[in-house]
Amino acid sequence: MGERMAGRRALVWGGGTGLGFACAEAMAAEGARVFLTGRRADKLADACARLPEACAAVATGDITREEDVVRVTRAAQDFLGGLDVVVTSSGTSARGSIFNATAEDFRRLIDLNVTGTFLAVRHAAEALVASGDAAVVCIASTTAITAMRERVAYAASKAAVLGMVRAMALDFAGKGVRVNAISPSLVMTELAHEILSREADPKATLAARKAQHPMGRLGEPADVGRACVYLASSESGWMTGQNVVLDGGMTII
Numbered sequence: 001m002g003e004r005m006a007g008r009r010a011l012v013w014g015g016g017t018g019l020g021f022a023c024a025e026a027m028a029a030e031g032a033r034v035f036l037t038g039r040r041a042d043k044l045a046d047a048c049a050r051l052p053e054a055c056a057a058v059a060t061g062d063i064t065r066e067e068d069v070v071r072v073t074r075a076a077q078d079f080l081g082g083l084d085v086v087v088t089s090s091g092t093s094a095r096g097s098i099f100n101a102t103a104e105d106f107r108r109l110i111d112l113n114v115t116g117t118f119l120a121v122r123h124a125a126e127a128l129v130a131s132g133d134a135a136v137v138c139i140a141s142t143t144a145i146t147a148m149r150e151r152v153a154y155a156a157s158k159a160a161v162l163g164m165v166r167a168m169a170l171d172f173a174g175k176g177v178r179v180n181a182i183s184p185s186l187v188m189t190e191l192a193h194e195i196l197s198r199e200a201d202p203k204a205t206l207a208a209r210k211a212q213h214p215m216g217r218l219g220e221p222a223d224v225g226r227a228c229v230y231l232a233s234s235e236s237g238w239m240t241g242q243n244v245v246l247d248g249g250m251t252i253i
Contacts, residue, residue, distance in 0.1 A: 004233045006031035010085035011076040013063050013120050016043035018189035019139055019224045020089030021050075026225030027085070027232060028054030035076040037061045038090065063090040063116035066123075073123045083127040085232045088117045089139045091157075093195070097150045106153040113157035114164070121168060121179075128177045135232045136172075136179040138165050139224070140243065144183055146251045158183070162243055169241030178240040180231045185212075185247035187219035213248035 005027050012027075014020030015036030024034045028051045036044050036058045044058040057079045061068035077083055091113045096105050121128075121136055128134035143151050144158035162181055169179040186192060186209050199205040210218055227244050230236050245251060 002030040004030040004229060004235065005085075008032040008084045008232065009080035009082055010034045010087060010232065011073065011080075011083055011124065012036050012087045012089065013116070014038050014089035014091065014139075015087070016040055016047045016058075018089065018191055019184070019187060019221060020087065021047050022189075022221030022225035023087045023089060023137070023139075023228035024055075025051065026222065026229045030229050030233070032085070032232075033080055035059070035080055037072045037076070063088075063120055064111045066119055069116075069119040069123050073120075073127070077127050082131060083124055084131045084134050085137070086120060086124045086128065086135075087137045087139070087228060087232070088120045090116055090120075091139065093141075093151070093154050093191075095150050096153055098152050101152050106156070109153040109157045110160070113154075114160045117161055117164060125172075125177075128172070129175045132176040133234070134177040135236075136165075136168065136177065137228050137231045138179070138181045140165070140181045140183040142183050142185045142245060142247050142251055145243070145245070165243070166241045173240065178231075178236070180236070180239060180241070181243045182224055182227050182231070183243050183245045183247070184219050184224055185250050187221060187224060187246075189221055213250045214253060215248035217248060219246060219248065 010027050010032050012020050012024045015024045016038040041060050048055040048058050059072045059075045061072035140161045141158040143155045144162050165179050165181045196202050
């Protein structure tokens with residue numbers, strides 16, 4: 001175990017699976033204590049069991065419901081004795097173009113990806129300022145900065161997250177709290193595998209997606225976890241309002 005985050009207390013939204021768990025796992029490996037939250041109790045319990053020494057506790061909660069966010073954030077503060085880090089990885093994607101996406105589709109993604117991020121940080125703000133040396137890490141997407149067909153609602157929601165990160169960084173500036181984002185391209189999480197399985201030809205789709213990346217591979221959860229440790233630790237102590245793009249070179253071509 002490393003010590004880059006020794007003593008740090010982290011609340012991870014969406015911490016039971018995927019990129020959220022990858023962030024929690026990476027921070028725990030560097031000495032942080034983590035509190036995991038998400039909507040599925042079974043996934044949270046499994047995740048916490050995989051972090052036996054670092055996982056302080058778990059609590060189910062829906063990031064789009066303000067009462068849940070208040071309850072979970074208070075529980076995390078109680079268990080950890082405060083908060084130094086908040087990671088927002090609760091979110092979802094959806095296929096849909098301007099020709100077929102519905103208003104309901106659009107509102108659902110905005111509510112989960114944008115409003116949820118706002119609520120998670122808003123209700124942790126006082127505790128983060130009290131820390132005196134805190135960090136917020138928001139998971140966005142390369143779709144926020146480069147066009148992708150049939151992702152109109154998803155692209156809008158993730159672009160909004162980047163705008164919010166910059167605005168929050170200014171609000172927190174001088175208060176000991178830094179706010180940054182990570183924008184990954186396709187990372188092979190459980191959700192990514194499940195989405196790919198719905199394609200008419202999953203193997204061909206996977207090959208095509210790999211070919212979009214000059215480095216010749218898709219992302220792994222650990223890639224995002226390592227970036228999260230950097231942004232949540234003192235190593236990025238003079239960095240705020242920024243977006244770390246993890247995409248194997250996709251957005252430079």
